[in-house]
Amino acid sequence: METKIPQKFVAVVLAAGHGTRMKSHRPKVLHEVLGLPMTAHVLKAAQDAGCSRAILILGADADDTFSTLSSAVESFPVEQATQNPPRGTGDAVRCALEKLGDEDVAVILNGDIPCIQSDDVKRVMDAWEANTLVVGTTRLSDPSGYGRIIRGIDGSPTDIREDRDCRPEEKSIVDVNLGIYAVDAALLARELPRLESNNSQGEYYLTDLVKLCRSSQANTRAVTYESCEDLMGVNDRIHLAHAEKRLRMRVLHKLMTEGVTLLDPERALVESSVQIGKDTVLEADVTIRGASTIGEGCRIGQSSVLMNATLGDGVQILPHCVLEQCTLESDVKAGPFARLRPGTILRKGSAVGNFVEMKKTDFGPGSKAGHLSYLGDATIGRGVNVGAGTITCNYDGTHKHPTVLEDGVFVGSDTQFVAPVHVGEKGYIGAGTTVTQDVPAGALAVSRVRQENKEGWVARRSAGSNASKPENKRDR
Ligand code: UD1
Ligand code: MG
Numbered sequence: 001m002e003t004k005i006p007q008k009f010v011a012v013v014l015a016a017g018h019g020t021r022m023k024s025h026r027p028k029v030l031h032e033v034l035g036l037p038m039t040a041h042v043l044k045a046a047q048d049a050g051c052s053r054a055i056l057i058l059g060a061d062a063d064d065t066f067s068t069l070s071s072a073v074e075s076f077p078v079e080q081a082t083q084n085p086p087r088g089t090g091d092a093v094r095c096a097l098e099k100l101g102d103e104d105v106a107v108i109l110n111g112d113i114p115c116i117q118s119d120d121v122k123r124v125m126d127a128w129e130a131n132t133l134v135v136g137t138t139r140l141s142d143p144s145g146y147g148r149i150i151r152g153i154d155g156s157p158t159d160i161r162e163d164r165d166c167r168p169e170e171k172s173i174v175d176v177n178l179g180i181y182a183v184d185a186a187l188l189a190r191e192l193p194r195l196e197s198n199n200s201q202g203e204y205y206l207t208d209l210v211k212l213c214r215s216s217q218a219n220t221r222a223v224t225y226e227s228c229e230d231l232m233g234v235n236d237r238i239h240l241a242h243a244e245k246r247l248r249m250r251v252l253h254k255l256m257t258e259g260v261t262l263l264d265p266e267r268a269l270v271e272s273s274v275q276i277g278k279d280t281v282l283e284a285d286v287t288i289r290g291a292s293t294i295g296e297g298c299r300i301g302q303s304s305v306l307m308n309a310t311l312g313d314g315v316q317i318l319p320h321c322v323l324e325q326c327t328l329e330s331d332v333k334a335g336p337f338a339r340l341r342p343g344t345i346l347r348k349g350s351a352v353g354n355f356v357e358m359k360k361t362d363f364g365p366g367s368k369a370g371h372l373s374y375l376g377d378a379t380i381g382r383g384v385n386v387g388a389g390t391i392t393c394n395y396d397g398t399h400k401h402p403t404v405l406e407d408g409v410f411v412g413s414d415t416q417f418v419a420p421v422h423v424g425e426k427g428y429i430g431a432g433t434t435v436t437q438d439v440p441a442g443a444l445a446v447s448r449v450r451q452e453n454k455e456g457w458v459a460r461r462s463a464g465s466n467a468s469k470p471e472n473k474r475d476r
Contacts, residue, residue: 008052011054045118055078081099102185121180124180133209191216258278269288303320309324315330353370372388402420404421
């Protein structure tokens with residue numbers, strides 16, 4: 001038996017089509033599935049399957065599309081090839097030829113199959129041999145829209161007939177083309193120039209390569225996928241919603257097998273980039289995106305949204321919190337209704353209550369801000385108590401200024417810090433104070449007007465108002 005020489009597998013990803021069925025101003029391939037453009041999922045699967053690089057076929061003026069997609073798979077070398085105008089999938093692969101080496105094997109993937117996994121890609125790679133076109137196929141109870149596989153007596157494909165071009169007797173064929181192929185670059189270079197466009201769409205179909213191979217002594221081989229839900233092409237918004245749900249459930253199942261509890265898996269969204277430790281509980285309607293990392297034994301309350309958040313162990317997030325690009329060390333408690341914005345760090349054991357907003361604030365260990373506060377550009381020491389209604393006035397209309405509260409400071413309710421301002425260790429701010437100057441360590445700062453009580457004022461007021469009432473005026 002001929003031994004396989006290790007070859008360079010290069011992914012050729014087709015993404016230049018108009019995607020008209022999406023009815024969108026955006027290119028189809030940029031529509032997101034679980035937070036990533038759909039074609040980025042395809043590139044990732046190719047990378048994980050062992051392809052050494054990728055050639056991404058895009059339409060005209062697609063530089064932005066290219067940079068969005070290639071930056072989503074940072075460690076994978078991706079090159080752009082342009083197909084202008086798009087004249088079919090065969091023409092698209094032709095545009096990649098000059099970037100393929102003679103010894104390369106092209107792993108051709110439609111860019112619109114976002115649920116594909118690396119094992120699916122590996123299967124056509126494993127089935128490949130020299131001078132062979134490998135086609136991924138499956139059997140569908142409803143094959144409409146897909147190219148039908150026509151087989152010879154030995155069972156290998158002799159042709160693929162596109163849905164629109166099927167003769168009535170071919171329409172009932174349930175054996176379909178999935179749009180996943182492995183083929184020698186040399187075979188492509190030899191056969192692609194022979195493609196013709198005499199079909200219902202006037203396009204150069206890649207699928208016609210099958211019959212060209214058969215007429216030129218090249219081999220064709222079908223690899224049959226039993227379970228094909230992951231390989232369904234996304235052509236419209238209904239397909240997009242199916243793909244979103246499928247990927248979402250895949251991530252949630254993996255989390256559950258790793259020891260994460262989901263109170264209602266139908267109502268949680270966690271992107272695949274997120275890491276969550278054992279015994280953490282996600283309540284319903286939680287959304288966790290980006291490079292978020294969550295420790296063990298945490299609880300994320302209902303309807304909370306986390307984006308690029310880092311949580312230590314034992315963090316408790318009560319319902320309806322929004323966290324973005326912030327760090328919560330272990331045993332922190334936040335919410336309900338807390339908003340933690342970029343650059344915020346809540347140190348170990350600190351607590352942030354309802355309607356508290358923080359931005360670029362380092363909140364010290366064991367400190368507390370229980371209610372209705374805004375802390376921005378602030379450095380808060382250890383064991384600080386921030387009373388209800390405390391506001392850092394950090395912006396003077398032009399610049400942002402810092403507020404620093406040293407360890408053990410006590411801030412009475414309804415305090416404003418007009419930054420820049422510094423309060424020394426164990427400084428004490430009386431309720432209702434507007435702090436405009438630094439406060440020395442251990443000092444009390446109060447700025448409110450002294451209270452005056454006027455005895456009997458209420459009675460005098462009502463007597464005065466009765467006397468002024470006109471006698472014959474009816475009550476209204
Ligand atoms: C294609 C196959 C069909 C298969 C189905 C599987 C052909 C002719 N048909 O049909 O046999 O059953 O996929 O999902 O290949 N593209 C380009 N340039 C073009 C046209 C398309 O890059 O000129 C890209 C698209 O962006 C898309 C992919 O190729 O990512 C497939 O194109 P699409 O129009 O979706 O083909 P299907 O009709 O789904
Ligand atoms: Mg398609």
